[in-house]
Amino acid sequence: xxxxxxxxxxxxxxxxxxxxxxxxxxxxxxxxxxxxxxxxxxxxxxxxxxxxxxxxxxxxxxxxxxxxxxxxxxxxxxxxxxxxxxxxxxxxxxxxxxxxxxxxxxxxxxxxxxxxxxxxxxxxxxxxxxxxxxxxxxxxxxxxxxxxxxxxxxxxxxxxxxxxxxxxxxxxxxxxxxxxxxxxxxxxxxxxxxxxxxxxxxxxxxxxxxxxxxxxxxxxxxxxxxxxxxxxxxxxxxxxxxxxxxxxxxxxxxxxxxxxxxxxxxxxxxxxxxxxxxxxxxxxxxxxxxxxxxxxxxxxxxxxxxxxxxxxxxxxxxxxx
Amino acid sequence: xxxxxxxxxxxxxxxxxxxxxxxxxxxxxxxxxxxxxxxxxxxxxxxxxxxxxxxxxxxxxxxxxxxxxxxxxxxxxxxxxxxxxxxxxxxxxxxxxxxxxxxxxxxxxxxxxxxxxxxxxxxxxxxxxxxxxxxxxxxxxxxxxxxxxxxxxxxxxxxxxxxxxxxxxxxxxxxxxxxxxxxxxxxxxxxxxxxxxxxxxxxxxxxxxxxxxxxxxxxxxxxxxxxxxxxxxxxxxxxxxxxxxxxxxxxxxxxxxxxxxxxxxxxxxxxxxxxxxxxxxxxxxxxxxxxxxxxxxxxxxxxxxxxxxxxxxxxxxxxxxxxxxxxxxxxxxxxxxxxxxxxxxxxxxxxxxxxxxxxxxxxxxxxxxxxxxxxxxxxxxxxxxxxxxxxxxxxxxxxxxxxxxxxxxxxxxxx
Numbered sequence: 001x002x003x004x005x006x007x008x009x010x011x012x013x014x015x016x017x018x019x020x021x022x023x024x025x026x027x028x029x030x031x032x033x034x035x036x037x038x039x040x041x042x043x044x045x046x047x048x049x050x051x052x053x054x055x056x057x058x059x060x061x062x063x064x065x066x067x068x069x070x071x072x073x074x075x076x077x078x079x080x081x082x083x084x085x086x087x088x089x090x091x092x093x094x095x096x097x098x099x100x101x102x103x104x105x106x107x108x109x110x111x112x113x114x115x116x117x118x119x120x121x122x123x124x125x126x127x128x129x130x131x132x133x134x135x136x137x138x139x140x141x142x143x144x145x146x147x148x149x150x151x152x153x154x155x156x157x158x159x160x161x162x163x164x165x166x167x168x169x170x171x172x173x174x175x176x177x178x179x180x181x182x183x184x185x186x187x188x189x190x191x192x193x194x195x196x197x198x199x200x201x202x203x204x205x206x207x208x209x210x211x212x213x214x215x216x217x218x219x220x221x222x223x224x225x226x227x228x229x230x231x232x233x234x235x236x237x238x239x240x241x242x243x244x245x246x247x248x249x250x251x252x253x254x255x256x257x258x259x260x261x262x263x264x265x266x267x268x269x270x271x272x273x274x275x276x277x278x279x280x281x282x283x284x285x286x287x288x289x290x291x292x293x294x295x296x297x298x299x300x301x302x303x304x305x306x307x308x309x310x311x312x313x314x315x316x317x318x319x320x321x
Numbered sequence: 322x323x324x325x326x327x328x329x330x331x332x333x334x335x336x337x338x339x340x341x342x343x344x345x346x347x348x349x350x351x352x353x354x355x356x357x358x359x360x361x362x363x364x365x366x367x368x369x370x371x372x373x374x375x376x377x378x379x380x381x382x383x384x385x386x387x388x389x390x391x392x393x394x395x396x397x398x399x400x401x402x403x404x405x406x407x408x409x410x411x412x413x414x415x416x417x418x419x420x421x422x423x424x425x426x427x428x429x430x431x432x433x434x435x436x437x438x439x440x441x442x443x444x445x446x447x448x449x450x451x452x453x454x455x456x457x458x459x460x461x462x463x464x465x466x467x468x469x470x471x472x473x474x475x476x477x478x479x480x481x482x483x484x485x486x487x488x489x490x491x492x493x494x495x496x497x498x499x500x501x502x503x504x505x506x507x508x509x510x511x512x513x514x515x516x517x518x519x520x521x522x523x524x525x526x527x528x529x530x531x532x533x534x535x536x537x538x539x540x541x542x543x544x545x546x547x548x549x550x551x552x553x554x555x556x557x558x559x560x561x562x563x564x565x566x567x568x569x570x571x572x573x574x575x576x577x578x579x580x581x582x583x584x585x586x587x588x589x590x591x592x593x594x595x596x597x598x599x600x601x602x603x604x605x606x607x608x609x610x611x612x613x614x615x616x617x618x619x620x621x622x623x624x625x626x627x628x629x630x631x632x633x634x635x636x637x638x639x640x641x642x643x644x645x646x647x648x649x650x651x652x653x654x655x656x657x658x659x660x661x662x663x664x665x666x667x668x669x670x671x672x673x674x675x676x677x678x679x680x681x682x683x684x685x686x687x688x689x690x691x692x693x694x695x696x697x698x699x700x701x702x703x704x705x706x707x708x709x710x711x712x713x714x715x716x717x718x719x720x721x722x723x724x725x726x727x728x729x730x731x732x733x734x735x736x
Contacts (some may be wrong), residue, residue, distance in 0.1 A: 055393055057418075074728075076705070142566050142571050143566065143571075171556075174557060176562075177562075265384075265386075265508070265701075265704060266708060269711075270708060270714050285390070286386065286387070288390060289698060
């Protein structure tokens with residue numbers, strides 16, 4: 001702002017200094033809040049994960065790495081990892097693929113695309129907890145809509161399908177009470193609920209793909225729709241895909257509402273749906289065992305941090321055009 | 322617009338004045354599907370008798386475990402309710418941590434407390450170190466619920482007396498085309514059915530601060546469960562779904578707490594329902610755990626008016642007319658002689674299904690709490706273990722018992 005001349009240039013370091021001080025002053029409330037609200041709790045959880053603190057007690061003992069040791073040696077936590085990773089490995093690819101597919105189809109439609117957009121986005125807007133209760137009614141083994149619909153096929157030609165034939169003979173699956181089905185039901189609901197969100201992100205990404213690129217590709221001989229997708233759309237959506245996959249991963253790691261609604265005690269038949277968030281809730285909140293709850297939380301943070309770092313690395317590496 | 326605002330302001334100040342004369346106490350209870358109707362039925366008479374006390378209901382606890390835990394959290398954050406209803410097996414930790422307060426000062430101020438119908442046997446469930454900390458509100462025992470229509474269709478004419486009878490009945494019913502003969506309530510709160518099978522053999526699950534999962538009786542209990550689950554091919558229903566199915570008339574026999582009787586009868590489909598005594602291992606059970614909850618005083622208020630109001634409420638719901646509503650609206654028994662013998666004199670004659678649990682009262686034993694901070698976690702370990710039997714994941718009961726013993730040892734204060 002000040003005109004720079006010879007004496008002013010001599011004063012410049014002090015000027016810069018003062019500006020820096022003002023900047024720090026202005027930023028300090030935000031920094032203090034970030035520190036207090038975000039970082040301190042993480043540090044506190046980190047410290048507590050080395051103790052056996054139980055809510056309501058006046059003190060605690062240091063137990064070193066005992067909590068972490070348990071996480072990696074007890075069969076309960078082994079089930080926790082299996083459930084969490086199964087969920088992530090199933091839900092992320094399918095919900096990303098469906099999101100992309102839906103976005104491409106919706107994008108190719110005119111006016112009517114808005115209707116589809118709304119329909120696909122509805123489950124995202126609905127509260128998952130409320131939806132879980134509706135699913136619970138539908139999945140009830142005897143009076144639920146799903147099994148009653150399946151029963152309609154009994155005695156018809158549809159019985160050639162082995163699944164239906166078995167169901168008609170010995171009763172249809174219990175879904176939520178069956179250790180072979182529970183995790184897949186959970187995944188299905190996760191996909192149903194999440195892919196609309198991915199679709200919206202992809203739709204936003206598609207608007208950024210230049211029309212000219214398609215024309216250029218056509219001139220260069222890319223005639224089929226598949227080639228246009230492979231050569232133009234997919235690479236151009238690179239940054240969106242990285243973002244969508246990361247967000248989906250984090251959301252999949254965070255799955256909790258459905259588990260809590262379906263299996264408030266125990267995390268599913270045989271702990272087959274005992275996902276990390278539920279384990280944190282069960283240990284830290286339901287059983288007041290803050291020590292072990294904090295240890296699982298730290299592990300959870302490590303996973304999420306790891307995903308974020310991969311995303312950063314990919315973004316910086318190669319997905320920008 | 323202006324007039325509405327003024328009217329609202331007047332209305333607000335009016336309620337404020339009105340509220341000042343009233344003493345407000347806060348109260349929380351578990352299991353809204355059982356007790357909502359009970360408190361609804363009690364409130365008009367209470368409001369009439371004590372117009373100056375306003376009872377504010379907090380959000381209900383989902384289960385006894387949730388209740389304990391909510392109170393523990395509230396104790397840390399400093400917003401405890403004045404009166405809370407706690408599972409009989411969860412009173413000890415609250416007394417240990419100094420959250421629940423002794424009721425002795427109030428009891429000694431009462432002129433004829435004994436005459437109000439509280440009898441010693443029931444009070445002993447809430448007595449710690451010779452001090453009464455809670456007034457039992459509702460008592461339950463496990464019973465058998467039978468759908469007579471399904472039993473007849475399945476060719477069963479007599480109610481089973483032992484678990485062997487039950488298994489035999491299952492097989493007959495299966496052979497006669499009944500898909501879903503039984504639901505056995507293993508997933509009920511606080512490992513209650515595990516304790517029921519142990520008390521049936523007159524064995525306690527906690528002895529001298531030690532969990533006796535390693536006892537031969539515990540193995541018998543696990544094996545008995547396995548036999549019931551596998552021989553009857555019992556479906557692993559979530560308990561709320563099971564209650565719904567039974568009420569809809571789809572399950573032949575259900576073993577559950579008598580407490581749900583009110584709820585089941587309210588939503589019962591078109592079939593004949595009878596209750597029968599809880600079967601035993603060989604002959605009748607030697608004991609059964611008492612379920613239910615007790616009212617505890619957790620008020621942190623210094624105001625004697627509030628404490629007095631809390632005591633008035635606590636006494637009202639556990640005695641006389643208040644307690645009688647418990648029996649009328651649920652399947653619980655009021656733990657109060659006055660309510661049972663005087664007010665409900667001909668009630669049980671008209672409701673023979675609710676009589677079953679009363680007949681079993683001589684078998685009443687303590688519903689035991691696991692020692693230490695990990696009480697809730699131990700409950701979960703045993704729950705998970707039984708679940709593995711139901712889903713068929715655990716087949717060797719001896720092995721399962723060893724695993725459970727090891728996991729519980731991990732969670733006990735002294736290893």
